[in-house]
Amino acid sequence: MLGTGLGKRIYTGDNLINISDIRYLPRWVVFIIDISILIVSLLLTYFVIMKMKSRPYDVFNYTQVSVMTVGINVLFMYLFKTYAGVIRHSTFIDLLKIMLSCLCTAAVLFILNLSFITFRGEKILLNSFIALYFLISAMFLFMFRLVVKEVFHFAREISRSDLKKRIMVLGTDEQSIAIARAILDNPKLPYHVVSFISTQDSTVGIGLPKILGKTIVSKDWFLKNTKEDLDIEGVIMVKESFEKEAMDEWIGYLLEKDLRILKAPSVQKLRSTDNANFIKTVQIEDLLNRKPIRLDNEEVKKRHFNREVLITGGAGSIGSEIINQVAKYSPSLVVVVDQAETPLYEVELQLREKFPHVKFVFVLADISNKQRIEPLFKKYNFSMVYHAAAYKHVPLVESNPQEAVRVNVLGSKNLATLSSQYNVNRFVMVSTDKAVNPTNVMGATKRVAELFVQSLQNLPENKTKFITTRFGNVLGSNGSVIPHFRKQIEKGGPITITHPDIVRYFMTIPEACELVLHAGIMGNGGEIYVFDMGQPVKILDLANRMIKLSGFEPETDIKIIFTGLRPGEKLYEELLSDDAKTLPTNHEKILISKDPVMSFEDINGLVMDMLASLETDTKFEAVAKIKTIVKEFKSNNSEYESLDK
Numbered sequence: 001m002l003g004t005g006l007g008k009r010i011y012t013g014d015n016l017i018n019i020s021d022i023r024y025l026p027r028w029v030v031f032i033i034d035i036s037i038l039i040v041s042l043l044l045t046y047f048v049i050m051k052m053k054s055r056p057y058d059v060f061n062y063t064q065v066s067v068m069t070v071g072i073n074v075l076f077m078y079l080f081k082t083y084a085g086v087i088r089h090s091t092f093i094d095l096l097k098i099m100l101s102c103l104c105t106a107a108v109l110f111i112l113n114l115s116f117i118t119f120r121g122e123k124i125l126l127n128s129f130i131a132l133y134f135l136i137s138a139m140f141l142f143m144f145r146l147v148v149k150e151v152f153h154f155a156r157e158i159s160r161s162d163l164k165k166r167i168m169v170l171g172t173d174e175q176s177i178a179i180a181r182a183i184l185d186n187p188k189l190p191y192h193v194v195s196f197i198s199t200q201d202s203t204v205g206i207g208l209p210k211i212l213g214k215t216i217v218s219k220d221w222f223l224k225n226t227k228e229d230l231d232i233e234g235v236i237m238v239k240e241s242f243e244k245e246a247m248d249e250w251i252g253y254l255l256e257k258d259l260r261i262l263k264a265p266s267v268q269k270l271r272s273t274d275n276a277n278f279i280k281t282v283q284i285e286d287l288l289n290r291k292p293i294r295l296d297n298e299e300v301k302k303r304h305f306n307r308e309v310l311i312t313g314g315a316g317s318i319g320s321e322i323i324n325q326v327a328k329y330s331p332s333l334v335v336v337v338d339q340a341e342t343p344l345y346e347v348e349l350q351l352r353e354k355f356p357h358v359k360f361v362f363v364l365a366d367i368s369n370k371q372r373i374e375p376l377f378k379k380y381n382f383s384m385v386y387h388a389a390a391y392k393h394v395p396l397v398e399s400n401p402q403e404a405v406r407v408n409v410l411g412s413k414n415l416a417t418l419s420s421q422y423n424v425n426r427f428v429m430v431s432t433d434k435a436v437n438p439t440n441v442m443g444a445t446k447r448v449a450e451l452f453v454q455s456l457q458n459l460p461e462n463k464t465k466f467i468t469t470r471f472g473n474v475l476g477s478n479g480s481v482i483p484h485f486r487k488q489i490e491k492g493g494p495i496t497i498t499h500p501d502i503v504r505y506f507m508t509i510p511e512a513c514e515l516v517l518h519a520g521i522m523g524n525g526g527e528i529y530v531f532d533m534g535q536p537v538k539i540l541d542l543a544n545r546m547i548k549l550s551g552f553e554p555e556t557d558i559k560i561i562f563t564g565l566r567p568g569e570k571l572y573e574e575l576l577s578d579d580a581k582t583l584p585t586n587h588e589k590i591l592i593s594k595d596p597v598m599s600f601e602d603i604n605g606l607v608m609d610m611l612a613s614l615e616t617d618t619k620f621e622a623v624a625k626i627k628t629i630v631k632e633f634k635s636n637n638s639e640y641e642s643l644d645k
Contacts, residue, residue, distance in 0.1 A: 034077060037144055038070050041137035049129050065125060069133065072108050076101040082141070098141045106134040164192035167262065168230070170237040170250060172196050172216060179238055179264040180212055189279065191262075194232055197222050199246070227257045234260030236279060251282070255548045282549060303384065303426075303521045304329035310382045310424075311336050312367055312415065313389030315343035318430055321513040322386050323347070327355040335361045335376060338389065367411035370418070377422040384520060385419050387412060388430040390446065397442040398567045398638060401622045402614055404445045410611055412449035420456050420464045428520040429453050431470045431528070433505065439636035440567070444626045450528060451629070452607055455600040457526035467523035469516050470593065471531045472505030485543055489550050494559035495543045502571050503536040515590070522585060528593045529585075567638040603629070 080097040109130045116124050169180045180193050195215040209216060222230070235254055239247065254261050261282040304326055311326070313319035314336035323336060336351075338344045341364055348362045365372045367389050376382075390408050391397050397404045412429065419427040431450055434443030450468050457466045481504070488495045519529040540560070547554045554560060565571070583592040610625040617625070623640045627633050635641045 031077075033144065034082065034141060035070070035074060037140045038073050038137055039066075041133060041140050042066055042069060044136055045129060045133040048132060049126065069105070069109065069125075073101065073105040073137065076104045094145065095142060098145075099138055102134050102138040102141070105137075106130050164190050165233045165260075166194050166231060167191050167234045167236050167260075168194055168217075168222075168232055169196045169214075170235050171199055171241050172211060173241055175238040175241045177211055179236065180214070182264075183236075183279075184212060191236070191279065197235065199250075223253060227259055230257075232259065234262050236262040236264055237282075238265070239263050240265075251545075255545065258548075258553075260551065261549065299521050300517050301329045304331050306330065306332045307383035308333040308380050309335070309384045309386070310376065310380070311386045311388065312338070312411075313387070313430075314338050314362075315340045315347050316388060317509055318512060318516075319386075319388040320347050321509045322388060322516055323351060324354070325510075325513050325517055326384075326386075327351065327358045331358065333359045333361065333380065335363060335380060335382075337363045337365050337367065337373070337376070339364065339366045366407075367414060368406045370414045373414055374418055377418045377424075382419070382422070383425045385415060385424050385427045386430070386516060386520070387415050387427065388516075390430070392432070392442060394434070394440050394442050395566045397445075398440055399619075401441045401445075401619045401626070402617065404441050405448075405610060405614055405622055405626070408442070408445035409448050409452070409607060410614075413452055413607060416453045416456055416466065419466075420459070420462045423463050426465045426467060426520050426523070427453070428467045428469065428516055428523075430516060431468050433470060433472045435470065438630060438633045440638065441623060441626065441640075444623075444630045444633040447630045447633070448603075448607065448626060450595075451598050451603050454526050454528070454597050455603045459600055465523055465525035467519050467525065468528040469519045469531075470528055471507055471512055471515060481539065481542070482546070485546050489547060489552070489558055492558070494561045495547070496561050496563050497539055497543060498563055498565050499571060500540050500562055502539045502565075504539060505536050507531065518590070522590070526597075528595055530591050530593045531589060565637045 077098075080101045082094070082097045082101055109125060110127065113124050113127065113130070116122055169176050176196065180196070183189050183191050183193055193212075193214055195217055196211055198216055198218050200219060237247070237250070242250070251261060262279050263282045264279050309326055309331050311319055311323055311334065314323055315338035319336075319338070323334060326334060336344070336347070338347075344362060344364060348360070351358075351360055363376065367373055389411060391400075391404050416427055416429075418424075429449065431446050432443060434440065435447040435450055436443070438444040438447055450470075453466050453468060456462055456464070485495055515529070515531050519527075523529070543560055544554045547558045550558075552558045583594060585592060606625075606629045610622070610629070614622065620640065620643065623635075624643050627643060634644050
């Protein structure tokens, strides 16, 4: 069948027919071509045998022998359906069918020959004729398919390469070759593979062996040439093929050359997806991500399978990801609490579609309202409580400290005391690195919550294990710096940074939530877990890389403006307090921070005093009471600095 577009163009008189537009030849056309090849093979065999001064047949005449030979071959070609495949997509199976049909033809002719010799003492054909015909016919049928395949491939490359983006493939390993083959075999992709880049240093320029017909160029040759000399628009890489250090090094090279950086999934992921658009542009998250933590998922599954789980802040970035990870382990019930109506509704729609087998209950409630929360503990038998609800935006919380106390302190107090009262097995609180030596109200209120939650652990009647997780900035979370920068770039700039020297630790949302889940099963109660977050990232460097990855030049296309530190903001975040000690766990990337603790009587009295006058206190009075509890809380670039004098 010819493409419908091709038939229309012939009818309308368009003589510029592109061979790559032909979808495939009809089977009967392929069959006729194959028969023609058999006839040519037979004639060539006759010619060779005659040149050897031999008579190829004895019993039958030339016409009878020809009809018999071709007829037997056609019969086996029909039986093996050698004409059924699409020629330009011929595989080893198609070639095997041809070989079998020709081999069976030769075998039948040999058997007929042997029969006539046995009963009549004469040969139908010379054995050398049969063998030569087998070799020539099989070879010509092979060649026909290989030529058609190459012609279509060449025509497609020629006709579409000018319209596609010219790219190189980074690496010559199996993953990179498989991705290159996937690009070459998919005409819908807007990319044309020019060559491969060897990741090894070499003095050889061009001239290394080819892969898939594409030249391999050495690393040093690539680095010596400019973008214009290379005549490409971008480079594609398989992220899983590179260590983080090597990937960062190559990203640096490519950004210097102003090349577009593309990423492709591993071969395993490519096989498991039907999405043709598997090539994505490298994002800044790819550069900041580290090797994921690998822990005992079986133990996590045991802790959640067929259990009832409560998750607060479920409509937020962290809370919603915790739900996703918990739901994979088939809990009997997941109760999701949040006070943000629209985000909670959106999360509900997503989760019910993604996990139809899991029972969810979505509760619109404020965790500071104990009368609203306690009925949930009465009704359900929670095994795990994940507390991710909090006010977290530093400048906003700095201006509204009373609300921070109400949600971050009172809300945490309500959930923790109810968990102990109703014998919840484990209570896991999500905290922040801003709680360490806090310089802002948000971090200080989270530290108060940490102290209160820890104090419950040693109460005589308590059976709940209280666990705290503390980590840094989360990539892509609501209000985080990367989505903010991305929006500013989309608007054409400028990018606003508070200070040229400000640095932050980063981790991905799945990473953060995996830590939360594993901390829940590792803890014996009372621990604060901190995560080895690698090296801190300079926000100015982050902005520059994001601009370059978006195809722009910093300061030329997108300006960067420094606005000054915001109230309560630090230049450097800390994961451990000055007087904290760390203990190792059974995983090298997770540590226990041994921060100073307070007795329940002391912290409860201070918290109750603070909450008693919360409605009437001014914001300065509220902050002063927080400072009474958190002695190391020293305000920075804030109106509350006067309270520290």
